[in-house]
Amino acid sequence: MAELNTAGQDGITVRTRHQDGTPVISVAGELDLTNAKEVRSAIEAVVSDHGQLIVFEVSDLTFMDSSGIALLASVTRQVREVELRDPTPIVRRLIEMTGLDKVLRMTP
Amino acid sequence: MASLHFAGRAYALEGYTPQVILDHLAQTLDVAENGHFATVLCGLVDIAAHTVRLANAGHLPPVVSSEGQSAVVPVKPGPPIGILDGSPYEESMVTVPPRGVLIAYTDGLVERRGEIVDAGIKRLQEAASHDCGSLGELLDRIITELTGDSPADDIAVIGLEWQN
Numbered sequence: 001m002a003e004l005n006t007a008g009q010d011g012i013t014v015r016t017r018h019q020d021g022t023p024v025i026s027v028a029g030e031l032d033l034t035n036a037k038e039v040r041s042a043i044e045a046v047v048s049d050h051g052q053l054i055v056f057e058v059s060d061l062t063f064m065d066s067s068g069i070a071l072l073a074s075v076t077r078q079v080r081e082v083e084l085r086d087p088t089p090i091v092r093r094l095i096e097m098t099g100l101d102k103v104l105r106m107t108p
Numbered sequence: 109m110a111s112l113h114f115a116g117r118a119y120a121l122e123g124y125t126p127q128v129i130l131d132h133l134a135q136t137l138d139v140a141e142n143g144h145f146a147t148v149l150c151g152l153v154d155i156a157a158h159t160v161r162l163a164n165a166g167h168l169p170p171v172v173s174s175e176g177q178s179a180v181v182p183v184k185p186g187p188p189i190g191i192l193d194g195s196p197y198e199e200s201m202v203t204v205p206p207r208g209v210l211i212a213y214t215d216g217l218v219e220r221r222g223e224i225v226d227a228g229i230k231r232l233q234e235a236a237s238h239d240c241g242s243l244g245e246l247l248d249r250i251i252t253e254l255t256g257d258s259p260a261d262d263i264a265v266i267g268l269e270w271q272n
Contacts (some may be wrong), residue, residue, distance in 0.1 A: 055183040073188060090224050093226060098167075
């Protein structure tokens, strides 16, 4: 199971659960260059295990830089469908402006 | 990344349009293979006509500044290169007036924690609206005003100025 906690100002928390067989990965905090690699390793097993749908729950993801975009981009290539649930306006706008909204689904 | 750079140059030398260049580049890179992807803003400049024909793979939009006014260039982003979405990129045309400047930049220039990216682009527009003498001075001013002395990310800024 993907679990990650990092302390400090740029801390990030990653938790995975399953909802009706679909992996739901909650990512909270700030996702950037300093922790993108750790997040990547934390979710790797879940992602490579699952070819269909993966949900990222990001209501508490308060910041993301291009490292986060890179991470999401690579996941969209590994599974059939990626859903981003409850993105904050900051994350939503970044996804739109980088064209990633063409390859993943944001809900609502 | 160097291979992407040289491939882009080669396609440009072949005379392809920005849209076709991005469509081709999209076939050369797959983020699933080695984790590499790139946002690319590709422009074909017509110096005499004062126009730039643009296609955009996930890059933040350029800004045009002229006579104390600046505006974001509406250029629809397709996904970054490396995602292999398969759908073609779109093109748009921007006209830069005499003594106007087109400014393109990487995300580190405008991104700040806790705020929507539009707020940073707005700051860029304000900084770009000042009449600064030379293009070099304008770019220096933009970088200083937006990042202070300690940029959090590496930053690239390109300015294209029409002197008449």
